[in-house]
Amino acid sequence: MRNTCLNQVHDLARKDPRILFLGSDLGAGTLQAFREELPGQFLMEGISEQALIGMAAGLALEGRIVYLNTIATFLTRRCYEQLALDLCLHKAKVRLIGSGGGLVYAPLGPTHQATEDIAILRPLPGMGILAPADATEMKRLMPATVDYDGPLYIRLGKGGDPVVTPNEPFVLGAPVVLRPGQEILLITTGTTASLALETADRLAASGHMPAVLHLPTLKPLDLEALKTYLAPMRAVLTLEEHHRTGGLGSLVAEVLAEEPFPFPKRFARLALPDAFAEGYGSQASLMAACGLHVDAAVAAIQRLLV
Amino acid sequence: MLDARSLALRRKVVETMIAGGRGHLPSALSLVEILRVLYDEVLRLDPARPDWPLRDRCILSKGHGCLALYALLQDKGFFPEEVLSTFCRPDSVLGGHPERGKVPGVEASTGSLGHGLPIGLGYALAGRLDRASYRTFVILGDGECDEGSTWEAAMIAAKHRLDSLVVIIDYNKQQSYAGTSEVLPLEPFADKWRAFGFAVAEVDGHDVPALRETFQVLPLAEGRPSAIICHTVKGKGIDFLERNLAWHHKSSLNSATVDQLFAALKG
Numbered sequence: 070m071r072n073t074c075l076n077q078v079h080d081l082a083r084k085d086p087r088i089l090f091l092g093s094d095l096g097a098g099t100l101q102a103f104r105e106e107l108p109g110q111f112l113m114e115g116i117s118e119q120a121l122i123g124m125a126a127g128l129a130l131e132g133r134i135v136y137l138n139t140i141a142t143f144l145t146r147r148c149y150e151q152l153a154l155d156l157c158l159h160k161a162k163v164r165l166i167g168s169g170g171g172l173v174y175a176p177l178g179p180t181h182q183a184t185e186d187i188a189i190l191r192p193l194p195g196m197g198i199l200a201p202a203d204a205t206e207m208k209r210l211m212p213a214t215v216d217y218d219g220p221l222y223i224r225l226g227k228g229g230d231p232v233v234t235p236n237e238p239f240v241l242g243a244p245v246v247l248r249p250g251q252e253i254l255l256i257t258t259g260t261t262a263s264l265a266l267e268t269a270d271r272l273a274a275s276g277h278m279p280a281v282l283h284l285p286t287l288k289p290l291d292l293e294a295l296k297t298y299l300a301p302m303r304a305v306l307t308l309e310e311h312h313r314t315g316g317l318g319s320l321v322a323e324v325l326a327e328e329p330f331p332f333p334k335r336f337a338r339l340a341l342p343d344a345f346a347e348g349y350g351s352q353a354s355l356m357a358a359c360g361l362h363v364d365a366a367v368a369a370i371q372r373l374l375v
Numbered sequence: 376m377l378d379a380r381s382l383a384l385r386r387k388v389v390e391t392m393i394a395g396g397r398g399h400l401p402s403a404l405s406l407v408e409i410l411r412v413l414y415d416e417v418l419r420l421d422p423a424r425p426d427w428p429l430r431d432r433c434i435l436s437k438g439h440g441c442l443a444l445y446a447l448l449q450d451k452g453f454f455p456e457e458v459l460s461t462f463c464r465p466d467s468v469l470g471g472h473p474e475r476g477k478v479p480g481v482e483a484s485t486g487s488l489g490h491g492l493p494i495g496l497g498y499a500l501a502g503r504l505d506r507a508s509y510r511t512f513v514i515l516g517d518g519e520c521d522e523g524s525t526w527e528a529a530m531i532a533a534k535h536r537l538d539s540l541v542v543i544i545d546y547n548k549q550q551s552y553a554g555t556s557e558v559l560p561l562e563p564f565a566d567k568w569r570a571f572g573f574a575v576a577e578v579d580g581h582d583v584p585a586l587r588e589t590f591q592v593l594p595l596a597e598g599r600p601s602a603i604i605c606h607t608v609k610g611k612g613i614d615f616l617e618r619n620l621a622w623h624h625k626s627s628l629n630s631a632t633v634d635q636l637f638a639a640l641k642g
Contacts, residue, residue: 109504114534120493120527127483127497130475131505150487151524155494158484159475 070228070260071168073204077211078136078166079103082110085215087132091125093118093139118143122151122163129161134215140174141167141183141224149189156220157193163220170200170224170259171310172346175355179345183224187258187287188315190222197221197241198287200259203232206285209239217241226260227352233262234283242291244298250280253370254302258284258317261308261361268308268366279370287320295321296328304335304373308366310356313340335373339366377612378583381407382642385612387446387459389636391469395462397626398471401610401619402516403442405547405580406435409605412586413512413543414447417593422452425479431509432498434483436491437516437545438472445469445478453480489522491515492542496528499540499600510593514543518550521559526571529600533572538594542573542602545580547609551623568602580605613639 075090079100082088090103091112104111114121118139125135137144144165145152156163167183174181190196197217201207203226214221233247247262248269257265262283269279282298284290299305305325307318318338325336341359348358356362377385384407392398414420418431435444442462449459454468461467468477472486483494495513502509519525532540550558561567565575574596578589586605595601609623610616613636628636 114531115527117524117527117531119489119524120496120531123490123493123524123528124497124500124531127494127499128501129497130483130494131498131501133501133504151490151493154484154487155490159494 070201070204070207070226070230072228073207074166074211074223074225075100075138077208079107081211081215082107085134086110087134088215089128089133089135091121091135091137093121093143095138118148119151122148123155125163126155126159126161129163130159135163136166137163138166138168140181141169141186142181145183145186145189145222152190152196152220153193157195160195160219162217164214165220165222166225167222168225170226172352172355172359173225173227175346175352176349178349182346184341184346185312185315186222186224187311187317188319191288191315191320195219197289198224199285200224200287201285202234202260202262202283203230204228205232205236206234206239210285213239213241224259230260231263233266239285242286242289244291244294245283245285246298247281247283248279250278252302253277253279253304253306254298255279255281255306255308255366256284256317256321257281257308258287259310261310264361264363264366265308267363268370271363271367272370284317287317290320292324295324299324299328299334300330302334304370306337306339306366306369306373308339308361310361311340313338313342316340337369337373339369377581379642381411381583381612382640384411384443384446384450386637386640387450388442389640391442391445391459391462393628393633394460395464396628397463398442399439399623400442400625401616401622402437402440404611404613404616405545405607405609406440406443406514407611408581408583408586409514409543409545409607410443410447412583412590414451416587417590418512419509420451420480422480425453429507429509431512432482432495433512433514434485434491434495435473435514436485436495437488437514437519438485440516440545441471441473444473444481448478448480454478488516488519489524492525492528495540496532496537499532499537500535502539503535503537510539510541512541512543514545517544517546517548517555517561518558520544520561529568529571529573532600536598537600538596538598540600541593542568542600544602544604545607546604547607549609549618549620553620565604568604572599573602574599575602575604577604577606580607581611615639
């Protein structure tokens with residue numbers, strides 16, 4: 070997914086001289102072909118994320134569209150004020166590409182795990198938040214980021230994620246139906262789409278027909294469309310590789326609490342607990358240890374149906 | 376001795392502060408000559424076209440000094456005089472820190488420290504990429520040089536040999552709590568900037584001819600960003616404010632104090 074994303078930046082930059090790529094201190098050889106072909110649009114400026122975001126804002130205010138990539142935690146936790154002031158307050162066209170959304174960097178420990186990025190970015194005025202599910206969606210999504218009027222955050226999954234999204238034009242803000250169904254709605258964002266689909270398969274085996282809805286854009290979000298999908302459902306479960314506060318689950322809870330739906334719904338969130346992840350291992354094993362697995366999702370739904 | 380123009384600008388600063396009932400007065404007063412020389416004689420600007428592409432960019436990174444910036448921008452005709460009297464009112468464009476897009480002539484929204492130089496670095500780099508002739512001036516406070524982001528940006532500017540970037544430091548030697556030498560010493564300050572790849576000049580920041588002379592030889596060195604350390608006095612021009620820490624955040628003024636402020640600025 071990361072390679073698809075960065076190669077898309079290269080393709081877009083070839084067509085649009087306003088586009089710049091800005092990295093901190095990425096892996097040797099990153100975007101080598103881009104650097105050789107378009108040296109005037111490629112910058113690698115050091116482990117100085119705060120200054121990079123201000124600099125990206127300055128470049129954007131002078132007409133550039135800046136794609137800035139480094140590890141997601143360094144962009145979000147470390148640079149929160151720069152995101153708020155340099156980017157959002159100035160409506161700067163900077164696209165933050167956050168490597169390692171969620172528990173991707175499981176073996177590297179909590180310093181590298183972006184587990185509250187969505188929660189802290191959601192309240193920033195004008196900050197768009199994107200979390201695609203797979204590389205093909207990433208490819209469709211990137212052209213839509215060029216002209217967005219303000220800053221955007223693109224949350225990257227690990228790569229090699231199963232392709233689950235339909236080959237339909239990407240519309241910024243629009244929910245994507247991964248599977249139609251009834252009574253039960255599973256809502257996901259980013260790469261937990263495959264977990265949601267596996268959960269749906271398991272539930273189908275016991276006679277249910279759960280729908281699966283994917284939100285590749287968390288902000289700006291077509292709330293009316295989301296309400297339309299929620300309206301006929303009786304049980305709603307959100308699944309996200311993110312802290313249980315402030316992310317997808319909170320977003321859906323806000324809608325459920327405020328919208329006068331014709332009948333009430335049972336609701337639960339499957340998300341990371343309020344703790345730094347213990348242990349290392351693989352992304353999958355750490356997710357399982359944190360309670361993000363099919364059994365937990367199925368059990369959560371079963372509790373809602375009681 | 377301050378000349379008539381310096382005194383008149385200071386009266387404008389004080390009048391604006393009184394209209395708003397608050398403001399970082401001493402931090403503005405140390406800036407007056409720096410801004411006066413820049414806006415009178417150095418910056419290429421057209422107040423009728425604040426977004427003229429070839430204008431020099433000037434960022435007041437120490438946004439709390441905005442009373443002085445507002446006085447100069449108004450004086451140069453970026454907005455009418457009556458706007459000054461709206462300072463900090465609910466519907467005013469002039470807040471306690473300057474905002475781009477609201478105040479004509481303000482190039483970046485500042486207030487939180489350590490943001491101006493990174494943004495100015497972006498402006499300067501964009502100018503290089505566009506082969507545009509404009510220069511970028513960033514005015515830093517001395518306390519602001521405690522911020523790591525300032526030095527991150529300084530390293531990047533030197534890497535790119537951005538001689539269109541000029542850092543001006545209002546070195547009034549005092550920050551909010553106490554002197555900079557007590558809170559977090561900056562010395563050897565000029566050596567720090569040199570070590571970070573800048574060409575450095577030091578000047579009396581209230582000496583108009585000396586400032587003029589320094590600003591006329593920019594860049595200080597080909598292929599290097601410039602840093603001009605302006606030695607200033609916090610509260611300059613009003614004797615009972617000078618170096619008086621109690622005035623940094625002063626926000627309640629009685630009429631006797633107002634009289635004293637204006638009396639001190641009589642020409």
